[in-house]
Amino acid sequence: MELVTTKELSVLWGISARRIAVLCEENRIKGALKKGKTWLIPKNVDKPYDERHKRITGTIEDYKKIESRYNVIYPDSPNATYTSLLNYSDDLNKPFQRWYRYKEGYSVELVEQLINEYCCKKKGVILDPFSGSGSTLLAAKEMGYSSVGFEVNPFSFFLAQCKLDTYDKELIDQFKKSYESILENAEKCEIEYKLPKLSISEKVFEKNIERYYMTICYLIDAEKSIDIKVKKLLKLGWLACLEPLSNYRKAGNGLKIKKYARPRILTIEDAKIMLLEQYQNIYIDLLKNKDFENINLINDSCMNMNKYLKNNSVDGIIFSPPYANCFDYTEIYKLELWFGGFVHEYADLKKLRCKSLHSHLNGNLNPEVESRSEFLSILVDKLSEKKLWDKKIPKMLKLYYDDMFNVIDQCYEALNINGFCSIVVGNSAYGGIVFPADLILAQYAESIGFKVDKIEIDRYIITSSQQYEITKDAGKYLRESVICLVKNK
Numbered sequence: 411m412e413l414v415t416t417k418e419l420s421v422l423w424g425i426s427a428r429r430i431a432v433l434c435e436e437n438r439i440k441g442a443l444k445k446g447k448t449w450l451i452p453k454n455v456d457k458p459y460d461e462r463h464k465r466i467t468g469t470i471e472d473y474k475k476i477e478s479r480y481n482v483i484y485p486d487s488p489n490a491t492y493t494s495l496l497n498y499s500d501d502l503n504k505p506f507q508r509w510y511r512y513k514e515g516y517s518v519e520l521v522e523q524l525i526n527e528y529c530c531k532k533k534g535v536i537l538d539p540f541s542g543s544g545s546t547l548l549a550a551k552e553m554g555y556s557s558v559g560f561e562v563n564p565f566s567f568f569l570a571q572c573k574l575d576t577y578d579k580e581l582i583d584q585f586k587k588s589y590e591s592i593l594e595n596a597e598k599c600e601i602e603y604k605l606p607k608l609s610i611s612e613k614v615f616e617k618n619i620e621r622y623y624m625t626i627c628y629l630i631d632a633e634k635s636i637d638i639k640v641k642k643l644l645k646l647g648w649l650a651c652l653e654p655l656s657n658y659r660k661a662g663n664g665l666k667i668k669k670y671a672r673p674r675i676l677t678i679e680d681a682k683i684m685l686l687e688q689y690q691n692i693y694i695d696l697l698k699n700k701d702f703e704n705i706n707l708i709n710d711s712c713m714n715m716n717k718y719l720k721n722n723s724v725d726g727i728i729f730s731p732p733y734a735n736c737f738d739y740t741e742i743y744k745l746e747l748w749f750g751g752f753v754h755e756y757a758d759l760k761k762l763r764c765k766s767l768h769s770h771l772n773g774n775l776n777p778e779v780e781s782r783s784e785f786l787s788i789l790v791d792k793l794s795e796k797k798l799w800d801k802k803i804p805k806m807l808k809l810y811y812d813d814m815f816n817v818i819d820q821c822y823e824a825l826n827i828n829g830f831c832s833i834v835v836g837n838s839a840y841g842g843i844v845f846p847a848d849l850i851l852a853q854y855a856e857s858i859g860f861k862v863d864k865i866e867i868d869r870y871i872i873t874s875s876q877q878y879e880i881t882k883d884a885g886k887y888l889r890e891s892v893i894c895l896v897k898n899k
Contacts, residue, residue, distance in 0.1 A: 428857075524892075568752070786811055825897045833895070
């Protein structure tokens with residue numbers, strides 16, 4: 411009789427190795443033997459029937475059946491505790507958070523509430539696989555926890571690194587003297603500068619603002635005697651003023667030209683005042699002198715977490731992945747990426763897109779993956795029959811959820827027993843079919859051994875009028891939620 415491991419059997423059965431291990435622990439696989447930490451299973455054994463997927467056809471009734479398995483809390487429930495805590499915009503005027511108006515994120519208060527509710531230790535390690543601007547790591551550290559974060563976008567990594575670095579009085583004083591000197595000398599300088607190779611570079615600013623703005627950058631780069639941390643803060647303050655001074659604004663999945671009822675006239679004095687205010691805000695916050703040691707921020711994809719983290723080494727995980735809404739964050743943040751020098755050629759941009767989660771259509775959609783969710787497969791098959799604005803959307807969704815399943819697998823391995831994992835997700839809709847990420851991910855997490863403690867719905871997602879008409883019967887499933895998982899074994 412030939413015996414195989416859970417990993418080898420997962421290829422044959424099309425489910426995760428972790429799910430097979432759970433089935434072995436539940437004595438549902440005949441002839442399975444455990445040698446040390448490894449399960450050995452007869453290769454030709456029958457695959458156990460999964461009652462959870464009984465008669466799934468992708469109808470609204472199926473959504474209801476799956477949802478009925480879990481403790482789902484709606485916003486109008488008296489038990490709702492996270493409502494409005496996803497709103498990151500309220501944080502943008504707070505110390506450190508106001509250093510850059512980051513488009514995505516959730517509030518520090520949400521992180522604090524999740525840690526207080528689920529972390530059974532007063533000290534420990536909190537992980538954020540998609541750290542973005544560093545809100546989770548910031549909140550965890552303020553509560554006395556060590557933290558680990560992964561961020562693949564080099565600009566977002568740079569932003570979080572600046573916010574979470576430690577600065578002594580000498581560095582703070584050096585920062586103040588440097589920005590005052592640079593702003594004072596910028597108007598007097600006559601320099602030659604090169605714009606980045608971004609196709610719209612010459613349209614980004616009015617010419618007077620462009621020359622002044624690029625002169626500031628030149629003077630920052632020319633500062634040879636200052637500490638690298640100070641130089642990064644100067645660059646961050648400069649980048650924080652990029653969009654406000656430009657002719658573009660972030661909108662949806664990219665940039666749009668700003669439109670005004672009356673022509674906007676920006677002067678060099680306006681730009682100087684804006685930069686000065688931004689630098690002063692950073693300086694004031696630095697004087698609070700927070701100690702952000704014991705934070706490990708890694709500029710890599712969370713798909714590689716297992717290269718950095720030991721099993722059972724983390725006490726809590728809080729994150730919000732990019733939603734499966736076709737938004738490409740390298741497009742949304744392309745001004746910062748190009749002007750900040752994080753990408754220099756379009757080939758650099760392509761590499762970055764291919765390293766990111768498959769939540770958009772601009773990455774590598776060629777890989778073939780085995781389905782690990784019957785519910786998802788049925789929804790994707792139904793979607794494939796629809797006329798869509800891009801025929802690659804079904805493939806993107808398959809790859810997106812496979813990525814997310816891999817992240818959840820690695821989170822499970824990294825967590826200590828009784829550790830928690832909270833995921834902020836948004837559901838999406840294509841061709842009139844709602845893809846309930848909260849239910850799909852909860853179902854998968856449960857299959858590999860997580861306990862789904864609750865799914866709390868924070869708010870509903872507003873769709874286009876066309877999508878609204880064809881999804882109105884499933885409207886309650888277009889929402890943002892917090893999935894709360896616990897590792898019990």
